[in-house]
């Protein structure tokens with residue numbers, strides 16, 4: 188039995204369960220999206236690049252340190268590994284990071300391109316940390332997409348310096364990132380935001 192299965196089996200199971208759930212909901216079609224969980228101050232468990240998220244198993248996960256060094260021989264980490272790393276490095280309280288590719292997040296990010304989504308007057312906002320009323324406003328910024336992930340990660344990181352309250356962000360025509368203290372909380376955040384994105388899209392469709 189390798190280190191991953193011997194010491195981190197529960198964390199791996201939680202990530203696999205989340206990936207399969209997101210895939211079933213249509214939020215991680217085919218190989219799109221990625222997930223990770225912090226193991227300690229220096230390491231995380233993350234999906235291997237190109238894994239089908241509806242068929243994810245323990246072999247589709249791997250160990251990477253927070254410098255981006257691969258600790259699982261012969262495995263290729265998610266192409267978006269640095270978008271996870273910047274979060275773990277910045278906030279020790281972050282225990283899991285999740286990236287979805289839902290239709291709603293993707294369409295919304297294109298409709299509101301170059302802008303940001305203002306979420307307000309939704310009761311489900313209170314499922315998010317520090318939000319105690321539907322009246323609060325949660326802002327989801329939209330970053331332009333690019334294939335140079337370290338460059339994109341630097342832009343997100345810079346934004347977080349100005350906005351430490353950030354709970355998630357969209358990438359235009361691409362998808363959504365959010366996080367939590369552990370896998371369970373990050374999963375709740377994905378569910379809450381995906382619900383909100385569907386509401387926003389319907390509001391835009393139905394409001395003359």
Ligand SMILES: CSCCC(=O)C(=O)COP(=O)(O)O
Pocket residue numbers: 218219220221234235236237238264265266267286
């Ligand atoms: C097939 S979607 C294109 C890549 C992507 O955006 C993604 O989320 C999955 O990349 P990974 O390297 O983590 O499989």
Ligand SMILES: [Zn+2]
Pocket residue numbers: 219220221267286288361362
């Ligand atoms: Zn992606």
